Amino acid sequence: MQAHFMMKSLMQLKEKDVDTYEHSVRVGKLAEYVASRFGFDKRMTDHLVIGCYLHDIGKIGIPQNVLIKSTSLESDEWETMKRHPSLGKEMLQAYAAIDQEIIEIIAYHHERWNGTGYPYGLSGEQIPLLARWCSIIDSLDCMLSDRPYRKRLSLKEAKDELLLQSDRQFDKHLVHKLLSLPDVALKNEQTIHR
Ligand SMILES: [Fe+2]
Structure with missing residues (x-):
């Protein structure tokens, strides 16, 4: 049931903005890998994965010109x-x-460990664990993607940035866990069918 809702929502997102759709798929895929490598139970796995696929789903409601x-x-x-x-x-x-x-996960994926994120300004462990995971995976994928106003970072540069922002933007403990995964997994080069 939740999976059906997820697919339907992702198709709506794809119609609105294909780049955000592809980003969401990559974040969801890396979340699947994280959950399996760190032995999340079925419930936590389902929640992290669905939450990561849908983290930006609210962008359906943002005007196209923005x-x-x-x-x-x-x-x-x-x-x-x-x-x-x-x-x-x-x-x-x-x-x-x-x-x-x-x-x-959807509500809190832009909160920051030091309380400077949005929209609620939560800090530290006030931010739910799975939202803290999503924030790191999301940021890694953003850094590894070209933006209209900047080129993508190399994996080394992106890893250095995650470390630099540990305890400011991110939960340091989770950053270290993520960075213990092999580079090929972190690069997360997915073939996404449009
Ligand atoms: Fe977002």
Whole structure:
């Protein structure tokens, strides 16, 4: 049931913005690998994986001109973009069969360990564990992807940045766990069917 909802939502996202769709698929795939390598139980695995595939689903509700803008966002556009975690939370809450732990990933994936994230400004272990995982996997994929206004980082540069932001943006313990995985897994080069 949740898987069906996930596929339907991802197809809507693909229609809205194919780059965000492909990013979401890569984040979901790396989450599957993380869950299997670190021995998550079935429930935690399902929640992390579905939550990671759907983490940006609120972007369906962001105007297209902001979502696919090819230059850096103006401050008002950035404020609009920052609404996507709460929009996603509302979308999922409207669907009763979605577990709370999944909704938390969508709502909190832009919170930061030191409390400077958005939209709620939570810090440390106030941020649910699976949302802390999603934040790191999401950021790694963003750094390894080209953006209209910057080229992708090398894997080495991205790993260094994750380490640098440990205890500021990310849960240091989880960063170290992620970086213990082989480079080929972290590169996460997926063939995604459009
Ligand atoms: Fe996001």
